[in-house]
Amino acid sequence: MxxxxxxxxxxxxxxxxxxxxxxxxxxxxxxxxxxxxxxxxxxxxxxxxxxxxxxxxxxxxxxxxxxxxxxxxxxxxxxxxxxxxxxxxxxxxxxxxxxxxxxxxxxxxxxxxxxxxxxxxxxxxxxxxxxxxxxxxxxxxxxxxxxxxxxxxxxxxxxxxxxxxxxxxxxxxxxxxxxxxxxxxxxxxxxxxxxxxxxxxxxxxxxxxxxxxxxxxxxxxCEADFPTGLRINRQTFTGSKAGDYALLEKLALAGVTRRYPAGARFQRARLRVERELAVIRKQDFCSYFLITHDIVRYARAAGYQHVGRGSGANSIVAFSIGISDVDPIELDLYFERFINPYRASPPDFDIDFSWDERDDVIDYVFKRYGQDHTALLATYSTFKGRAALREVAKVYGLPKEEIDLLVRSPHDRAATDPKAAEVLKIAVGIIGLPNHLGIHAGGIIITERPIHYHTAQRLMPKGFPVAHCDMYHAEDMGLHKYDVLSQRGLGHIRSAVDLIKRNRGAAVDVYDLDKVKNDPKVRAMLKSGRAIGCFYIESPAMRGLLTKLGCDNYVHLVAASSIIRPGVAKSGMMKEYIRRYHYPHSFEYIDPVFKEHLGETFGVMVYQEDVMKIVHHFAGLDLDESDVLRRIMSGKKHNGDTFDRLREKFFAGAQVRGRDPEKAKEVWRQVESFSGYSFCKAHSASFAVESFQSLYLKAHYPLEFIVGVINNFGGFYKTEFYVHEARMAGATIHAPCVNRGRYLTELQGKDLYLGFIHVKSIAERTIFQLLSERERNGPFQSLTDCCARLDLDGSQLDLMIRVGAFRFTGKTKSELLWEKNAVFNPRSKREASHELFELAAPQQYFHLDLSPNHRSGHQLSAEQLDQAFDELELLGFPLCSPFSLVKPANETTAPGQEAALPAKAHQHVNGWGSPGQAGALATATDHSYLTIRAYFVCDKIVRTVKGERMSFGCWLDENGHYLDTVHFPDSLSTSPFQGPGVYRLRGRVAREFGFPSLEVAEMERLAYLGDLRFG
The missing domain is CATH 3.20.20.140 (Metal-dependent hydrolases)
Structure with a gap:
């Protein structure tokens, strides 16, 4: 009761x-x-x-x-x-x-x-x-x-x-x-x-x-009449199931004719389309395909790019009707990985759109299918570990210092302090409880009956209704999930294509995939790992893997996109794959089945589909049963009677086929140990398509591409390093400019003007006021003219002067700040318009020595140094070489060391290095010792098999080229990372499959000159 x-x-x-x-x-x-x-x-x-x-x-x-x-x-x-x-x-x-x-x-x-x-x-x-x-x-x-x-x-x-x-x-x-x-x-x-x-x-x-x-x-x-099952989803797209099938069949058959030229390959594709259509109809997924196609169709009509990925890319029907651009015939993808009669959970497509276009697509879905039938899925943020401990400690009134100590060593504190023990006990008790409701990354549900028969909705800050259920509860109900996701990689591509059209008048078709994937420049860039800014392949680890492999084609990039994942790398399969890639005759296949079906990956199970292939062809399990086994081993289904039955069937099937029992045990061991680490091949293939599109743009239009990356707020790296990439591609980098700059970064020929958005603390109102006035009444003639035409806050004007936005006047920052004090009068409100006569700065208020001797030499260097530190503060990075900001060091190799240091790069205000100069490790011999200066980019902490911390570092050398370092536990403990800046590194050069890295023995961060903010 x-x-x-x-x-x-x-x-x-x-x-x-x-x-x-x-x-x-x-x-x-x-x-x-x-x-x-x-x-x-x-x-x-x-x-x-x-x-x-x-x-x-x-x-x-x-x-x-x-x-x-x-x-x-x-x-x-x-x-x-x-x-x-x-x-x-x-x-x-x-x-x-x-x-x-x-x-x-x-x-x-x-x-x-x-x-x-x-x-x-x-x-x-x-x-x-x-x-x-x-x-x-x-x-x-x-x-x-x-x-x-x-x-x-x-x-x-x-x-x-x-x-x-x-x-x-x-x-x-x-x-x-x-x-x-x-x-x-x-x-x-x-x-x-x-x-x-x-x-x-x-x-x-x-x-x-x-x-x-x-x-x-x-x-x-009362009766809890709570319907579940596939019948609660939107049942039809056209109004009838027969109509849905007829439309899907029409689209698929027309699409396969468009995708494949006449010939044997077309006949193979046509037969597979017909087979898939039969399964889709039997499983009652026609409406799911058509609704997904409708979403993609709207996006294309609006000019949006998309990537269809996930297990749905295993479907040739999805490829034929344009949901995905991954060819399942080319990559031998299994449809059963996506849909099969044994799959308990509904399938789902992952459709990526640009981060700034996705909301419009979601809005279309709500308006097309009705708010009473549509909702975003929720996520539930739960109380976790240290965060829970902090929350409980706060409500118990502990001061911050005690909270920090408690979080650092909870059990030690609890052993000596009863109050800390009580806090810890309560915190442990709330771990895992839901804390607040959020929005799923992109899951949408569309129901047949009004959604309120199943769940309530809540309005979230983005303006869309969110269901009171997450993806797991939705799956329990039987609801299909449409994943309308976002990523910045597509924004990079779209912005670059638009900029190329605007600046060069050229239309680039990144969907001509045969041309993109076979372009010689693209393949050369891929092989050398020159992929900064390119989706999914720009990280140091991925660029290193591409270089080690010498990867220069789509199929091998698909494999590389999978073996880079932590599980595969940790299991040792990544290293084995690279070895077999370079020495294909140095190993023997465990069984002819491996050679026949995993020859593309040299007998290494790289993908989730490989698990299905092996248990199907080696032991005779049906493909749909093979997918069930894969899901169990991946932790997506509960182990139980089904797992035991499939294991027994595997060994029975191997025996029937005359497989050696010991060999069967070894194959099962490999399948069981690897399947949890594997990656869906269709996922990798979808990522690889987008990687090739990015590479194509970078190979032929490097500056437009990098500006597209910058204006979509980067990817793996900070903005600074995409700006550096533009510099290395030949751009002249300029600070934001009141006459040439815009809200976002602007490319004019080879002149790259950073956008005002990158200036810390500058207000959007200030930027838009400046741009609007410039658009109406033309460029600003001087600081005085700017003050007369704009209603600016004094602090905002200071920011623009300090970042260099008035350098077109030819005056130094010191002179401009003096002038600002004389002409800026915030109490004088005037209408923003041109003065009848140009006002000159009232020189009687101040006097500076502007003689040539003063404007050059040591004083000018001090001005440049001050400017660099202002850029560090306001932009987060200097526009000059960071090596010019540290105390000079006379680095030489010690007696007996084999390698010489690379020549120092020419230092200049706008940057450093050029593509023609060699990187610091390029010419060094193996096992030689180097002492070099390098600028920190990023690092990645990992745990050894003993649980010790070690790190992989990424740096820029004085020639502007990237180099990689390895920091083993002993080295990392004695020479830890100390934040951004220039370091002196000393270590041994090591090469793995032609890829050089520096195994660091000693590391020291060098102090900056002349500014206490960054010393």
Whole structure:
């Protein structure tokens, strides 16, 4: 008779996960539970499933709260009642209105009030008043005893034990951002709001059997009609299933003719299309394909680029109708990896759009399929480790210093401090509980009936409704997920194509994939690892792998995109693959099946599909069964009878085919150990297509491409290193300029003007005011002219002067700051327009020595140095060589060392290095020792097999070229990284498959000159 049960999805209020609540209730013989989370429907499907499995009758409801106060609870009598409750909660969330004190008529629901909010005589037929166990005795002298037909048992469930209540108090304090000692009874559930055995609960109401009978009547009238399965998805695209199949068949057959020229390959593709169509129709996925195609069709009509990836790229139907650009015939991709009769979870397409175009595509989906049928999926951020410990420590009032000590060594502190021990105990207790609701990266659900039959919606800051369920609950319901995702790589490509068209008048077709993948310049860049800015292949590790492989084609790039992943690399398969790649005759295949089906990857299982191939061809498992086995080993399905049955079938099938038993055991060992680390080949293939498109643009239009990367806010590296890449490609780098610059970075010929967006602390209002005035009335003639025409804040004007935006005037920064003091008058408001006569700066206010001797030599160098430090502060990096900012060092090799240092690069204000100069390690011999200066780019910390920390570093040398370092545990402990800057490195040169790196023995960060901010 618990009609209001809270789980942990009553965020920062409840403490019980659904399994805890249901298992305890079952142990105590509870026959019915009503879920009524606070303004949440998140765990409805899980709650119903667990209750039915435990033999408990589930009832679905919602507790409606406003400003931390419980208004009423609604219980659904049936599916219509659940829809009414979800729609009511959603309406007020989406309209950003507070919930009303009294709900509207909800005919298929029971409404239970926790207190009298209106005379009981005015209650509607379906409205009831809850009586708590501790309040029952008050009825003896209260007029409510005459209205027992309107009274029900109100025994809310928030906790089970006293420890649960302690966690509840902490969660409430976290939610209210206060210390737990300041909580009031109004902020908390009552101590008696806990699960009780049925006999105990009945005992409270024994004097009022009518209340018990009334409560049972309510329970008997409710049924949790919660539909699940594929039927709850949008059933058709055209209006009928026959129409859907006819349209999909038409699009697929037309597409395969367009994708493949006449010949044997076309015939093979046509047969596979027909086979896939039969499976898609049988599995009832026609509408899923057509809706995904519709989303892509809209995006293309709007001029948006997309990448169709994920397991969906295994489908030739997806390739034919334009969802994906990965050719499954070319790469021998298995359709069964995507759809097969044994797959319990629905398939999904991952469709990537540019980060600044995705929201428009999502908006189309909502408008096309209706907000009542569409929602984004949620994610639930949970309390985790150290963050949970910090949160609990704060509500216990610990000062920051003590919190830091506690987080650093929690068990040591807990052993000596009882309060720390209590904090740690509570923190451990809330780990894993949901903290707040967020938005899934791009999952969208589209339902057949209105979405409120399944879940409520909540309006998120982006303006789209989000369902009260995450991808796991959606999968449990049987909902298909349409992944409309975003990435910056597509933005790089789009911006570069637009800039090429604007600057050069050339139209570039990056979808001519045969041309892109076979371009000689592209293949040469790929082979040498010159991939800075290119999607997925620009990281130091990936560029190193490409160089080691000498990778110069699409197929091998697909493999490289997979073996770089941590699991494959950690298992040792990456190194083995590289060895076999270079020495293909140095090994023997374990079985002819490996040579026949894994010859492309030299007998190494690189992809998830490889697991399917081997168990299918070696032991005879069906392809769909092979996919089930892959999913089990990847942790996507529960191990159990299915796994044991498939293992037995594998060995039985191997025996039938005459395989050697020991060889069969070894193959199974490899499959079992590798499958969890593998990567979907279709994923790799999709990434590789986009990598080739990026490489093509970089090979032929390097400056436009890099500006596209910068204007989409980079990728793996900071903006500084994309600016450096443009410099190395021949660009002259300029600081933002009031006459030539724009909000984003601008390319004019080979002159690259950084955008004002990169200047820290500058306001968008200032930038847009400046650009608008310049557009209306022409360039600014001087600082004085700018001050006359713009209504600027003094600090904003200082930022522009300091970053160099007025250097067109020919005056130094010091002179401009003097002039600004003389002409800038913020109290003088004037209309922004040209003066009739140009105003000169009033020189009588100041005087500087502008003689040639003063403007050159040592003073000029000081000005440049000061400018560099201002750029460091405002842009995050200097536009000159960073090596010119450190104290001079006379680095020479020690006696007996074999290699000489590279020649020093010419230092100049605009940058350093040129493509013609050799990198620091390019000419060094193996095992030679070098002492060099290098500029820090990034590093990656990893753990050795012993659990020790080691690092891989990436640097720029004095010639502007990248170099890689290895820091073994001993070296890293004695010479740790100390943040950005120029370092002196000493170490031994090592080469692996022709790729050089420096194994660092000693490392020292060098101090900057002349500025205390960066010394």
């Amino acid at each position: 618990h009609l209001t049960c809270h789980t942990a999805f009553s965020l920062r209020f409840g403490v019980l996960m659904p399994d805890q609540l249901v298992s305890k209730a079952a142990a105590w013989g509870v026959s019915c539970l009503a879920l009524a989370d606070a303004n949440s429907t998140s765990c409805a499907v899980e709650f119903v499933s667990r209750c039915r499995a435990a033999g408990i009758k589930p009832i679905l409801g919602i507790s409606f709260w406003r400003d931390g106060q419980w208004l009423y609870t609604g219980l659904a009598r049936n599916a219509e009642g659940w829809r009414e409750l979800c729609a009511f909660l959603s309406k007020y969330s989406l309209e950003k209105k507070p919930l009303p004190t009294v709900p509207p008529p909800l005919p298929d629901c029971w409404i239970i009030y926790p207190r009298l909010c209106k005379p009981i005589q005015d209650f509607r037929k379906n409205e009831l008043l809850g009586i708590r166990p501790q309040h029952v005795n008050r009825l003896f002298s209260h007029e409510l005893r005459h209205h027992q037909h309107k009274l029900v048992v109100l025994a809310p469930v928030v906790t089970i034990t006293d420890e649960d209540y302690s966690r509840h108090r902490v969660l409430r304090a976290i939610d209210l951002n206060t210390v737990h000692t300041k909580l009031t009874p109004r902020d908390l559930a009552q101590r008696g709001d806990r699960l009780l055995p049925p006999d105990t609960l009945h005992q409270f109401y024994k004097s009022y059997p009518d209340i018990l009978r009334n409560t049972q009547r309510i329970i008997d009238s």
